[in-house]
Amino acid sequence: MRQYIQFTHSDTEAGGILVGRENISDSNLIIEHISTPLPNDIRTRCRYIRKDEGHIDFYNQLYRDTNGIYAYVGEWHTHPEDVPRYSIIDLKNWKRIAKEHPMDKQYHFIIGRQQIAIWEMNKKQIKPILIGMVDWNEKFLQENSSEC
Amino acid sequence: MSLQKYFIEFNDTIKMDFDVKSELKEKRDILLGILRNSDDLPSFSEYNQGSYKMNLGVEPLDKEYDIDVGLRFNANSKDYTPMELKNIIYELLKNHTDYGATIKKPCVTVTYKKDGEAAYHVDLVVYTYEDKDDTSSQLFLARGKSSESDETCWEKSDPVGLVDYVSEKYYGDDHKDDREQFRRIIRYLKRWKNKRFSNTGNAEPPSIGITLIAVEMFEVSKTYDVLTKKDSYNDFDALLKFLKELKTLFVYVGTSDTGRKLYKIEYNLPSTLKFENNVNIFRKMTNNYMTDFKEKVDSLIADLESVEAEVDEVEQCVQLRKIFGDSFPVPEKETASKKQVEYISRTSASGV
Numbered sequence: 069m070r071q072y073i074q075f076t077h078s079d080t081e082a083g084g085i086l087v088g089r090e091n092i093s094d095s096n097l098i099i100e101h102i103s104t105p106l107p108n109d110i111r112t113r114c115r116y117i118r119k120d121e122g123h124i125d126f127y128n129q130l131y132r133d134t135n136g137i138y139a140y141v142g143e144w145h146t147h148p149e150d151v152p153r154y155s156i157i158d159l160k161n162w163k164r165i166a167k168e169h170p171m172d173k174q175y176h177f178i179i180g181r182q183q184i185a186i187w188e189m190n191k192k193q194i195k196p197i198l199i200g201m202v203d204w205n206e207k208f209l210q211e212n213s214s215e216c
Numbered sequence: 217m218s219l220q221k222y223f224i225e226f227n228d229t230i231k232m233d234f235d236v237k238s239e240l241k242e243k244r245d246i247l248l249g250i251l252r253n254s255d256d257l258p259s260f261s262e263y264n265q266g267s268y269k270m271n272l273g274v275e276p277l278d279k280e281y282d283i284d285v286g287l288r289f290n291a292n293s294k295d296y297t298p299m300e301l302k303n304i305i306y307e308l309l310k311n312h313t314d315y316g317a318t319i320k321k322p323c324v325t326v327t328y329k330k331d332g333e334a335a336y337h338v339d340l341v342v343y344t345y346e347d348k349d350d351t352s353s354q355l356f357l358a359r360g361k362s363s364e365s366d367e368t369c370w371e372k373s374d375p376v377g378l379v380d381y382v383s384e385k386y387y388g389d390d391h392k393d394d395r396e397q398f399r400r401i402i403r404y405l406k407r408w409k410n411k412r413f414s415n416t417g418n419a420e421p422p423s424i425g426i427t428l429i430a431v432e433m434f435e436v437s438k439t440y441d442v443l444t445k446k447d448s449y450n451d452f453d454a455l456l457k458f459l460k461e462l463k464t465l466f467v468y469v470g471t472s473d474t475g476r477k478l479y480k481i482e483y484n485l486p487s488t489l490k491f492e493n494n495v496n497i498f499r500k501m502t503n504n505y506m507t508d509f510k511e512k513v514d515s516l517i518a519d520l521e522s523v524e525a526e527v528d529e530v531e532q533c534v535q536l537r538k539i540f541g542d543s544f545p546v547p548e549k550e551t552a553s554k555k556q557v558e559y560i561s562r563t564s565a566s567g568v
Contacts, residue, residue: 083566089553093218096527115567127560137549139556145566157567165561 069102069179073204074113074148081116083109083145085123086177087130089137099141099175101130115157116145140169142189144177152180154187154196162189162196175199219523222533222545223451227400229543230407232273232281240268240283243328244338247309251287251340256304258291265341265375267406267423270382272399274406277541278415284323284339286375288355293344293370298358301342319361343373354490374490378424381486385431393447394436401455402430404540411541412512418500421481421509425497426462429483433461456520459513466510469503478503479510 072082084103090096105111106120130138143165147153154162154176162176166189173190183203187196248262266284267273276282289301305324309317315327320339328336342358345351355375360368386395405426413420437454438447466479481498485491498506516539523535533546 081566081568083564085560085564089549089556091218091527091529092552092554093221093529095554096529098528098531115565117566118564124560124562128558131556131558135550136555136558137553140560143561143564143566145564147568149568155566155568157565161565165564168561170557170559 069144069146069177069184070204072105072146073179073181074146075181077113077148079146079148080111080113081146081148082111082179083116083118083143085118085127086141086144086175087127087138088141089139097141097175101126101138102144103127113148118143139171140174142174142176144179146179149180150182151201152178152183152185154178154185159196162187165189166191166193219452219529219532219536220449222536222547223400223404225545226536226540226543227403227451229545230274230403232268232275236275236281237268237273240281240336240338243336244283244285247312247326247338247340248285248287250308250312251305254304254308256308257301258289260287260289262287263375265379266339267427269379270427272382272402272406272423272427274403274410277407277410280335280337282337282339284341286341286343288343288345288351290348291344292348293346293356296344297363298342298360298368298370299363301344302358302360305340305342321359321361321367322357341375343375344370372490372492377489378485378491381489382427382431385434386436393449394438397436397438397449397451397454398430398434400451401434401458402427404451404455407540407543408516413508417505418502419505419508421501422497425483428486428497429462429465430458434458452520452524456517456524459517459520463510463513463517466506466513472504476504476507478507480506481509 074081082105084105086099087101088097088099091098103123103126105116106122108120108122110117110119127138127140143161158176158178162174165174173188176187176189176196178185181204183201185201186199188199189196251257251260263286264283265286268283302319302324306317306319309324309326313326313328315329317324317326323339323341326338326340330336343355344358346354346356355373356370357373359371362368386398406423409420409423409426435454435457437450437457439450441448465481465483467481469478469480472478480503482496483498485495485497487493501509519535519539523532526532526535529552530547530549533544537544537546
């Protein structure tokens with residue numbers, strides 16, 4: 069995710085899906101995989117539309133290869149702002165996903181320039197619940213981690 | 217956090233095997249037979265001591281098993297020098313196995329080999345009575361390697377009292393499950409110790425020291441589950457709490473020539489038992505070794521706290537395996553994770 073932060077004016081929005089699994093013992097959720105922008109996605113400075121079928125293939129492959137332990141957790145995308153807030157478009161999108169999703173909860177990330185924000189969405193809730201804001205601190209930005 | 221089933225599995229793996237126990241018993245009985253048939257030794261009654269007796273045995277990493285057997289000779293300590301009986305035992309057993317016998321300070325050791333490797337040793341500890349006609353009189357342990365050494369002496373000892381002292385922690389059927397947790401925690405620490413400390417010299421803290429501290433300081437960690445009407449035990453929590461207690465026993469003593477902050481640990485054999493007074497169980501460790509011990513306890517606590525902070529059960533087990541070694545189980549992600557519904561939102565549209 070780090071490599072998609074919109075630092076300059078020419079950087080376009082990016083996004084993908086979050087995939088995770090839950091411990092049997094305590095139901096802790098571990099988001100372990102994400103998909104990243106693909107050629108048929110629509111990306112402008114202020115829009116990201118996940119259109120490429122590759123995201124779906126990415127998830128299905130993971131699901132089938134592991135005996136079905138991976139769940140679609142939600143969406144992530146970038147915003148060209150320091151502290152990310154969800155837009156009306158985001159809210160509509162999340163509500164639609166919540167409505168269609170067979171399970172109750174999703175989590176969505178917005179990647180800002182200084183912070184990542186995480187929201188929970190569920191069928192009953194009208195508004196997303198802010199779970200947390202995490203700073204992109206220097207260590208995090210410098211780390212050459214391949215996971216995010 | 218629910219790591220309990222992995223700890224239980226770990227305990228089952230490291231716990232001294234029953235077959236090994238019976239093989240050790242066989243070896244012991246052969247040796248004792250030889251000693252009983254000798255006309256040079258007074259009669260004796262044997263007493264298993266050590267971890268074997270206390271049910272705290274752990275599979276040794278180097279696969280060399282040992283059993284401690286106390287021989288309480290029906291003899292007065294004043295009628296024998298400390299080396300006399302040890303030397304006779306040595307002579308009787310030295311040709312019994314290819315590896316022979318060795319006189320050590322606290323015992324005579326007979327080593328067996330298995331498939332060409334040294335795999336078993338039996339430590340025979342020699343005791344005499346203050347008054348052989350009164351088996352409740354003071355026992356003395358024959359300490360020393362040679363009669364020339366100043367250290368060689370009859371040392372006040374209480375092997376039966378010591379085993380009883382440990383067994384009284386969570387004694388009886390009502391406390392069986394608590395007792396099992398107490399024993400498991402000691403086994404985990406023994407395996408950690410076996411992995412972290414060199415067994416040469418006196419680098420390694422003696423297990424009996426940790427056991428006795430646990431008798432005083434260990435507290436069970438469990439919660440009552442209303443639904444199943446059973447206690448559910450939390451070994452991780454019990455272990456971490458005990459280590460934090462253990463840590464408080466280290467006292468800062470000053471700085472070494474090389475600038476190292478030195479700590480010592482003192483823990484005496486229980487004064488209610490009939491040992492020499494004020495004997496620190498860790499006395500053989502130098503200040504540097506005691507400080508190593510403290511630092512290893514500190515990093516164990518830190519490592520366990522990092523396990524506690526981790527949300528992924530698989531990763532928690534990976535970290536625990538780094539601490540305790542390969543016997544700690546790491547589940548496959550597929551067995552530790554819930555089955556999920558195969559679903560993905562077909563598309564997603566976002567924007568500022």
